Amino acid sequence: MVKLSRLNANLLKAHYAVRGKIVIRAQELEKQGRHITYCNIGNPQALKQKPLTFVRQVLALVEYPELLDRPETASLFPADAVRRARLILEKNPTGMGAYTQSAGMPFIRQAVADFISKRDGIPADPDRILLTDGASKGVQSAMTMLTSGPDDGFMIPIPQYPLYSATIDLYGARQANYFLDEANGWQLSEEELKRSVAEAREQGVNPVAIAVINPGNPTGAVLSRENIIMVIRFARENGLAILADEVYQENIYGEGLKFHSFAKVMHELNEKDVTLFSFHSVSKGFLGECGHRGGYMEVRNMPDDVWAELIKLQSIGLCSNTTGQVVTYLMIDPPGTGDESFALYEKEKNAILGDLKEKARILGEGLNSIEGMSVAVPHGAMYAFVRFDLPHPDGTDPEKMTPSERHKYESARDSKYCLRLLEETGICVVPGSGFGQRPGTLHFRTTFLPPKEEITALVEKMRRFHSSYRAKIEQGAVKSA
Numbered sequence: 001m002v003k004l005s006r007l008n009a010n011l012l013k014a015h016y017a018v019r020g021k022i023v024i025r026a027q028e029l030e031k032q033g034r035h036i037t038y039c040n041i042g043n044p045q046a047l048k049q050k051p052l053t054f055v056r057q058v059l060a061l062v063e064y065p066e067l068l069d070r071p072e073t074a075s076l077f078p079a080d081a082v083r084r085a086r087l088i089l090e091k092n093p094t095g096m097g098a099y100t101q102s103a104g105m106p107f108i109r110q111a112v113a114d115f116i117s118k119r120d121g122i123p124a125d126p127d128r129i130l131l132t133d134g135a136s137k138g139v140q141s142a143m144t145m146l147t148s149g150p151d152d153g154f155m156i157p158i159p160q161y162p163l164y165s166a167t168i169d170l171y172g173a174r175q176a177n178y179f180l181d182e183a184n185g186w187q188l189s190e191e192e193l194k195r196s197v198a199e200a201r202e203q204g205v206n207p208v209a210i211a212v213i214n215p216g217n218p219t220g221a222v223l224s225r226e227n228i229i230m231v232i233r234f235a236r237e238n239g240l241a242i243l244a245d246e247v248y249q250e251n252i253y254g255e256g257l258k259f260h261s262f263a264k265v266m267h268e269l270n271e272k273d274v275t276l277f278s279f280h281s282v283s284k285g286f287l288g289e290c291g292h293r294g295g296y297m298e299v300r301n302m303p304d305d306v307w308a309e310l311i312k313l314q315s316i317g318l319c320s321n322t323t324g325q326v327v328t329y330l331m332i333d334p335p336g337t338g339d340e341s342f343a344l345y346e347k348e349k350n351a352i353l354g355d356l357k358e359k360a361r362i363l364g365e366g367l368n369s370i371e372g373m374s375v376a377v378p379h380g381a382m383y384a385f386v387r388f389d390l391p392h393p394d395g396t397d398p399e400k401m402t403p404s405e406r407h408k409y410e411s412a413r414d415s416k417y418c419l420r421l422l423e424e425t426g427i428c429v430v431p432g433s434g435f436g437q438r439p440g441t442l443h444f445r446t447t448f449l450p451p452k453e454e455i456t457a458l459v460e461k462m463r464r465f466h467s468s469y470r471a472k473i474e475q476g477a478v479k480s481a
């Protein structure tokens with residue numbers, strides 16, 4: 001029998017907090033009949049967000065093409081959904097059950113290039129576009145190809161989405177942290193990037209790439225164009241590739257804020273040296289089609305022989321799944337103004353985005369009104385990274401601890417807090433230590449995906465829990481917190 005001790009040590013080392021211990025406990029409680037509010041992961045449809053009608057209509061037709069020849073189809077499906085399904089089957093005549101080319105269906109890669117050109121007003125090459133099983137697989141492919149030895153390192157934001165730290169561990173690479181500035185709405189500073197790269201080199205790390213998540217998970221921050229210019233310049237000066245995680249590009253709520261893609265800014269700077277990998281996904285935005293595992297990676301400044309290796313890597317897994325490819329296509333080429341589906345599509349899209357914007361505000365303002373909690377009201381994405389303060393139990397002084405003792409103490413504290421929150425209120429959030437946080441600070445990450453009415457109730461439950469938990473520590477009733 002395979003034993004734990006014989007497993008790949010890199011796998012044992014890797015942590016993926018958003019589906020970790022607390023979530024497992026939440027599932028146990030749910031089995032026992034407790035109502036759990038899952039705020040641990042950006043999985044919109046699991047929290048009652050409805051799929052876009054047009055997407056599901058086209059999927060139904062392409063998965064069961066016999067429907068196209070049935071007379072009742074014309075009354076059940078809008079004409080443009082039928083037309084679109086026919087087009088997909090015509091362009092991909094082997095159907096949904098056949099492998100596609102490794103990089104994905106050529107007409108969808110062309111459509112992605114057209115989407116980027118239209119979104120950014122820049123040229124885009126379909127031969128540098130790869131369709132992937134969600135953005136995760138694209139990020140992992142880029143990281144696989146960039147890790148050439150055990151000292152190769154990736155600069156990642158702290159806090160970060162744990163796909164990055166877990167993949168670094170999995171591939172036996174090194175992690176170089178750059179801290180985002182909480183006091184400044186989680187913005188990114190050049191001094192911090194310089195500090196981080198210098199520290200990494202001192203520790204024998206050879207930084208090969210910098211990952212940037214924009215809009216941010218877990219921070220909800222949106223990068224300015226100036227910030228992006230700074231990152232590109234920094235990458236050039238330090239010989240780094242850029243991994244631009246842009247899965248939340250549609251999720252921007254802050255007044256006057258705008259999404260700037262790395263591709264556009266790079267084109268405007270006429271940057272020809274820095275290799276850019278950009279990622280997009282069907283899981284977020286307003287589609288929320290996480291389970292369909294669709295997305296794409298666009299690459300800039302990559303020679304043909306390197307691109308061929310990326311295709312080879314993809315071909316080892318044959319191709320991304322076909323429904324994911326089709327959902328990606330529908331995301332980047334939605335119904336147009338003349339289409340029968342247009343009005344409903346726009347209505348559903350605007351309702352979802354409007355709701356998210358309002359929920360970000362309700363949650364942010366609500367949590368900020370709790371004594372001992374603070375949060376930058378999210379401007380984007382689907383999360384709030386909430387700071388909370390706890391008193392130390394009698395006789396505990398973290399200032400007297402070594403950095404590793406302190407890290408252990410602090411990550412035990414936020415995990416215990418989140419576990420107690422779950423046990424007492426049924427709210428499932430993720431401890432900040434799963435994303436990284438500055439020493440001396442405690443956080444948790446929550447999504448703002450639950451229905452509006454539930455968010456208000458959730459804030460009230462958190463308020464009561466936080467004050468009673470603090471009181472228990474002060475009274476010595478929670479010993480190791």
Ligand SMILES: Cc1ncc(COP(=O)(O)O)c(C=O)c1O
Nearest residue numbers: 042134135136161217281283295
């Ligand atoms: C920043 C970020 N990147 C990538 C992903 C992965 O998404 P996908 O479902 O496309 O793999 C997520 C999922 O939450 C995310 O938050």
